[in-house]
Amino acid sequence: MNRVRAWCLAPTAGVLATLFLIPLAILLGYALLTRGAYGGAFPPWTFENWQRLADPLYLGILGRSVAVALVSTAICLVLGFPLALFIARAGRRKHLYLYLVILPFWTSFLVRTYAWMFLLRDTGLINEALLALGLIEEPLPLLYNYGAVILGLVYGYLPFMVLPLYATLERLDPALLEAAADLGARPWQTLRRVVAPLSMPGIRAGSLLVFIPCLGAYLTPDLLGGGKTILVGTLIQNQFTNARDWPFGAALSLGVMAVVMALLMGLIRRQDEGVL
Amino acid sequence: MRLLPWYAAAVFVFLHLPLLVLAVFSFNESRFTVWEGWSLRWYRAAFGDAQLIEATWNSLLIGAAATALATAAGTLCAYGLWKRASRWISTSLSLSLVTPEIVMGIALLAFFQWVFRYLGVRLGMHTVILAHLMFCLAYVVIVVLARLRTMDRTLEEAAQDLGATEWQAFWRVTLPALVPGIGAAALLAFTISFDDYVITSLVAGVDSETLPMVLYAMARRGANPVVNAISTLIVFGLGLLIVAAERMRET
Incomplete structure (x- = not known):
């Protein structure tokens, strides 16, 4: 029995070790080395890269990334909670509605981000329509700002919020709602004092599942934010391309990873269940 | 309300x-x-673009190879975990799911650069396939494991009581019942691989430009209706795969 199991786990263990854990360990090594003139990382060993994380310039970018991720998560919650509640109570139609949430989610993140470029740019649909209607004289600057980035992140990760919320709301006993109503609670009171507390596990899981990818997002800020918005994902990428400062890029990456891991551990400890 | x-x-x-x-x-x-x-002007333009066609072939080839590898390894892993949980494998897989793409991309790039310095190999198709294998793996394990958890553990025991070896019990009893789950996992892995831009662009070489890479460059350059046409084709194609995967998962 154990031999079969060991053979079954071996390929994945090998892949995880060589293509995930060792690369992260190499990153850790890079983060303690000195930059080379054309990229790469060389001795001497140093903590300088970590000290630079405290530079106000980079702290500002990190703070802004956290802010953008928090705002996106909050909007996802506001949009996603009623939707999840609606789906959980939809009866036989449930599966159709879940489909409508899942389908755009799996069909190409890149295309879905591009769709907003198509809508928002100066010669995009929204501006052309407003110009044609005579409502505006010149195109509105809709693209290449933080608003567009947040819109793209919300659009991209909303399903991550809806699915865990749906899972907890679906398990909610309808008798509890009736009991609250019988005891004189208004619908809003029931929602705030019965439904919301009971769906906390879903709210926590959904918020983390949105916050984490938003924090490290690279594609959305790059396409919808353009050069005007620098978030930590863009900053990391930049260290490995234009800036050629691999050690600092590695330190930044591990900083983001540390935040992600801390959040994940907190969630697992509270809910006693992992992703797997 | x-x-x-x-x-x-x-x-x-x-x-x-x-x-x-x-x-x-x-x-x-x-x-x-x-x-x-x-x-249909922009569709004709898309199909007449040699760079786009080549990138599409690259994407299909990478997707097929990564899917085959990830599905094989992931299915076996799910089976192993179903027999008995393994904390470090589950934790590593979960962690790989939530690692920001840009971090995983540069970690893999750093790894490949470091290994290749000693081996004298370059970035290319093979590095992209390995990277895709890595980030598809967790999805395969999740889907197959969900399927396994709906299955009756005593079936394998019964098979073994009737004289089957462990491998025979797996191969002839459990695996056939898992086929829909494995199919759904494979389709999911393929769509994830086919769509990836961030990690791919970091570990790709000159010969391994994928469709998302070309699309990304075109989209950044400015308004171009050809991008609309390709986008529509991608959404439609991947949409079909996802519907098929959901069907399989539900059977």
Whole structure:
């Protein structure tokens, strides 16, 4: 029995070790080395890269990334909670509605981000329509700002919020709602004092599942934010391309990873269940 | 509470309208975002573009190879975990799911650069396939494991009581029952691989430009109706795969 199991786990263990854990360990090594003139990382060993994380310039970018991720998560919650509640109570139609949430989610993140470029740019649909209607004289600057980035992140990760919320709301006993109503609670009171507390596990899981990818997002800020918005994902990428400062890029990456891991551990400890 | 259905309808419109509008405008005759009548002009342009065709082939090839590897390894892993949980494998897989793409991309790039310095190999198709294998693996394990958890453990025991070896019990009893789950996992892995830009662009070499890479470059360069046409094709193609995967998962 154990031999079969060991053979079954071996390929994945090998892949995880060589293509995930060792690369992260190499990153850790890079983060303690000195930059080379054309990229790469060389001795001497140093903590300088970590000290630079405290530079106000980079702290500002990190703070802004956290802010953008928090705002996106909050909007996802506001949009996603009623939707999840609606789906959980939809009866036989449930599966159709879940489909409508899942389908755009799996069909190409890149295309879905591009769709907003198509809508928002100066010669995009929204501006052309407003110009044609005579409502505006010149195109509105809709693209290449933080608003567009947040819109793209919300659009991209909303399903991550809806699915865990749906899972907890679906398990909610309808008798509890009736009991609250019988005891004189208004619908809003029931929602705030019965439904919301009971769906906390879903709210926590959904918020983390949105916050984490938003924090490290690279594609959305790059396409919808353009050069005007620098978030930590863009900053990391930049260290490995234009800036050629691999050690600092590695330190930044591990900083983001540390935040992600801390959040994940907190969630697992509270809910006693992992992703797997 | 009476407003709930309207609210839900509005969110569904938000989720679907941008893609629908994009699809409609991919059939627009005009080069600009002004409606001038239906046309297949941009689709013809897309199919006539040698760079796009080559990138599509690269994407299909990478997707097929990564899917095959990830599905094989992931299925075996799910089976092993179903027999008995393994904390470090589950934790590592979960962690790989939440690692930001940009971090995983540069970690893999750093790894490949470091290994290749000693081996004298370059970035290319093989590095992209290995990277895709890595990030598809966790999805395969999750889908197959979910399927296994609906299955009766005593079936294998019964098979072994009747004289089957462990491998025979796996091969002839459990695996056939797992096929729909494995199929769904493979389709999912393929769509994830086919769509990836961030990690791919970091570990790709000169010979391994994928469709998302070309699309990304075109989208950044400015308005181009050909991008609308390719986008529509991608959404439609991947949409079909996802519907098929969901069907398989539900059987």
